[in-house]
Amino acid sequence: MDSKQQQRSAEAQRRLARQRALKRKKIAKRRRMIRFFIIFAVIYVVLMMAVAVGIFINLHIKSDDNVEKYDVEVSNPNKDEDEDNTVYSGDDVYFDSELYIPFEAIGELSDYTLTKDGDVVGIVFRESGEYAKFTVDTLKANVNGNEVELSSNSKFIDGKLYLPIEFYETHLIGFTATKNDEEMKYTVSRSTDEPYEFLLKKPSSTDTQSEQTANGTTEAHLDFTLDLSAYEQYMNPENRDEYLFLVNAENPLDENYVPDDLLGSIYTRDDGRATQKLRKYACFALEAFLKEAEACGIDGVTVTSAYRSYEYQSQLFQNEISITGSEEEAAKNVNPPGISEHQSGLCIDMHNLPAASTAFGGTVEGDWLEENAHKFGYILRYPKNKVSITGINYEPWHFRYVGRYHATKMHELGMCLEEYIEYINK
Ligand SMILES: [Zn+2]
Known part of the structure; x- marks a missing residue:
């Protein structure tokens, strides 16, 4: 092989190498573009899902933060005059945007005994023997032997039984809760000078x-x-x-x-x-x-x-x-x-x-x-x-x-x- 031939062959090889490099570059560029597109698509989908979930939460799940929280004050006719009424802060009595009243508040107005048997928390009025039982964290309740359903789950927190206000209004005779929008509070009191008594739910x-x-x-x-x-x-x-x-x-x-x-x-x-x-x-x-x-x-x-x-x-x-x-x-x-x-x-x-x-x-x-x-x-x-x-x-x-x-x-x-x-x- 003469030197001219050698030169030509070397040139051909260089050209081939250049072409290959160019091809590799093209492939890499396409790959980058595909990767970029995929990442973009994923981000887009994730974002859209987040928006959808956000809208769903807003529509379907009430946030406690959006609710105006009323305090609960107990108006106890038997306490000393210089004693202040017990007040439960609104921050402590709202669960899932619903107003709850600790049963303890009723205790100021009527004697009762709290019982606990596993998940079931009960209260018994000492004088009348009327009672109610609640399966904690469920809607299940029983009033004087009658199954009833709560409007929201009962709660048992730090030894206190919390029930939605609706329960008291439906089942506790003599219970009154007066709403005061100006002072943002409910005043809980007793309508008679007798201890509260539970009433039987109307039969089916x-x-x-x-x-x-x-x-x-x-x-x-x-x-x-x-x-x-x-x-x-x-x-x-x-x-x-x-x-x-x-x-x-x-x-x-x-x-x-x-x-x-x-x-x-x-x-x-x-x-x-x-x-x-x-x-x-x-x-x-x-x-x-x-x-x-x-x-x-x-x-x-x-x-x-x-x-x-x-x-x-x-x-x-x-x-x-x-x-x-x-x-x-x-x-x-x-x-x-x-x-x-x-x-x-x-x-x-x-x-x-x-x-x-x-x-x-x-x-x-x-x-x-x-x-x-x-x-x-x-x-x-x-x-x-x-x-x-x-x-x-x-x-x-x-x-x-x-x-x-x-x-x-x-x-x-x-x-x-x-x-x-x-x-x-x-
Ligand atoms: Zn008359």
Whole structure:
């Protein structure tokens, strides 16, 4: 091989090497581009997924941070005056954006014992023996042997039982929680001067049916705006005849008769007067009555008088004699002691006027109370068209508890208590 040939061959080899290098570069460049594209695509997909998850969380999962947290204050009537009310900070009582109340708060208002058996935390009221059990971190609960479902999981944290506020409102009679938007707090208090008692949850609809037949009431017609199931046993007492009796001139009460189950009513007019008391069943049925009235837009009706002792009625009567001049005249306005229904603890005067007046009849409020009273076990005791039978002037403010069964019958028959008792005794 001559030198020219050698030169040519070397050149050819260099050209080949250059071409190969160029090709490698091209391949590397393409690979870089593909890699870049893949990375870009992955980032894009991840970003889009993050956005989607973010939107989902925003839409479906309420964040505690977005919720306005109200404090919970316990208004305890038994504590010393200089003692501050217990306050639970809103930061400690919200779980999953729901307001919970530690059961401990109820302990200030009523004695109870806390029990714990594995996951099941229970409370028992010492006086009444009523109880409830909660399977912690689930919706499962049991009230006096009846399975119920909570609106949110129960919590047990640092030895404290936390339940959604809805539980107390549904199952704890006498429990009131007043919301104050300005101060961002709920004030928890007791509506009666008795310890709280748990109420039985209304039985299932089939059970209710048979019970209705047994008790004879047509509960199916009752479509309350509120869930009043907790009050059912009081509006419709098991012993339906227990409260059906007359108190009038022919049927006086004994001078010494004092009911032994009087409770103060939360609906007592707030004008400095003493808390008005009535018998337990009448008191809780009235609570249902006026709660439903408020829910139906009937505002401002309060109790001005309920139980009156024999002595107090004597004072009222003596006072009236000094005004009218004679017992006869006085008796037209005020019942003599013994024959006042107010001594029974089963009746109330309630209205929204400065003073009781026949003008209450015919107002939206007065008419609503009269028309709906029977659903809650009450009757308007001295109707306008029965003055000749009752012997008492028309009193659109005076309602008497007899229980739903008889109240409904009287409503349907258009009878006052005197007529009705004669009718059923025939
Ligand atoms: Zn009255």
